[in-house]
Amino acid sequence: METVVQYIFISPHLDDAILSCGGIIHSLNLSGHIVEIWTIFAGLPENILFTDFAKRLHQRWNLADQNSIKYRREEDKNACKILGAKYKYFDFLDCIYRHMEDGQPLVTKEEDLFQDVTGNQLLLVKEIANSIYKKLPENAILISPLAIGKHVDHQIVKMSLMSKSNLKLMFYADYPYVVKGSSNFDSTLNDDLLEENIFLLDADLEKWKLAISAYQSQISTFWNGNIEMFQKIDDYFNLGGGKKLWKIPLRK
Numbered sequence: 001m002e003t004v005v006q007y008i009f010i011s012p013h014l015d016d017a018i019l020s021c022g023g024i025i026h027s028l029n030l031s032g033h034i035v036e037i038w039t040i041f042a043g044l045p046e047n048i049l050f051t052d053f054a055k056r057l058h059q060r061w062n063l064a065d066q067n068s069i070k071y072r073r074e075e076d077k078n079a080c081k082i083l084g085a086k087y088k089y090f091d092f093l094d095c096i097y098r099h100m101e102d103g104q105p106l107v108t109k110e111e112d113l114f115q116d117v118t119g120n121q122l123l124l125v126k127e128i129a130n131s132i133y134k135k136l137p138e139n140a141i142l143i144s145p146l147a148i149g150k151h152v153d154h155q156i157v158k159m160s161l162m163s164k165s166n167l168k169l170m171f172y173a174d175y176p177y178v179v180k181g182s183s184n185f186d187s188t189l190n191d192d193l194l195e196e197n198i199f200l201l202d203a204d205l206e207k208w209k210l211a212i213s214a215y216q217s218q219i220s221t222f223w224n225g226n227i228e229m230f231q232k233i234d235d236y237f238n239l240g241g242g243k244k245l246w247k248i249p250l251r252k
Contacts, residue, residue, distance in 0.1 A: 006034040006140040009085075009172070010132070010161060012153040013094060014039050014072040015215045016145060018079050020175040022208035023200045023242050029084035030204075036086040038135075039076065040128055040160075041153050043091040044069050051105045053112075054096045061217035069094075072217060079214035083207055090131060092124065095153050106152075114150045121156060128160040141168045143245060149177025170196070171246040176222055179236060193246040200243050208242065209233050 007028055011017035017037045018025065029035045044067065050058070058064045063071050073089060080087045095113065098106045101120040107113055117125070136142070144161045147154040154174055161169055171193065209230050213219070223229040236242060 002032065004033055006036070006137055007143060008036045008038055008136075008140050009143045010145070010157055011037050011039045012145060012151070012157045013041055014069070014076040015079070015212075015218050016154070016174065017143075017172070018076075018083065018208075018211050018215075020145065020178075021143075021172045021242055021245070022079075022083055022211045023204040023237070024172075024198050024245065025085050026083045026207040026211075027198060027200055027204045034086075035084065036088060037076075037080055038088045038090065038132070040090045040132075040157055041092050041094045042069060042073060042076075042089040043093045043097075045093055045097040048097060051096070051108055053105075053108050053110075057096060060220055063217055068217075072215075075215045075217060079211040082211040082214060088135070090128070092128060092131075113152060115152050116150075117152060117155050117159065121152065124156050125159045125163060128156065129163045132160065133164060136167075139168070141170060143170045143172055145174045146171045146246070148174040149180065151177065169248065173241070173244070173246075175236065175241065176232070178241070192249060194249050196245045196247060198243050198245065200237075205233070205237050208237075 005028075009017040009021070009025060017039075025035055025037070055064070058068050061068060061072075077087060096107050098121075100106055106121070132142075142161060144158050145154045147158040151174070158171075161167060212229060212233065213226050219225060219229060223232060233242075
């Protein structure tokens, strides 16, 4: 009988882990393992003035007249249910709602999403690491984004997890950033990472696509609709995408 393992996928935002490896999540759950998705930047922005950029995103998501994060949490719960994963939400704010140490917004345009982690954003690395560590079940395997594409929130999450040397840690490729531009893994670790292939069934692929479709507010961010999304996920899957995790080799 296979040993039951607890896997915790760390998702920067309310969709990242399922976008990137929903098929793996479903497969692990179907195999009898305990699978959870912990979303870090799921805090509810209250009593802050939204930037014009944040307002434009809310409008694109068709969430201008309601609490966007509360709505997105409900989407995420539905997606997790489809894959059989449990969920946990942390209260750190998405970068589009955060400010720098001088009080200026961290993000005012699309390009600002992909910046180095500097200044007061470095403080989040330790805070997030400690928050995760306090809640972490014994012997759980954490699965972190590789931060491909250098989204600032993905970088912060990866840095947080790597700051704790005694964690059982694996990585997933950030989709769709991994298929945009260069697929080179922008990490000093990537030359050393060991690839682990996960055998997925067609049923895992179908559940993966169905789970992504639960994020209706986010579809327009990457695709023109569900039909295009289904095709792009099929293409990615057929190229081997969404079937691999990576781990750091043991040092002798």
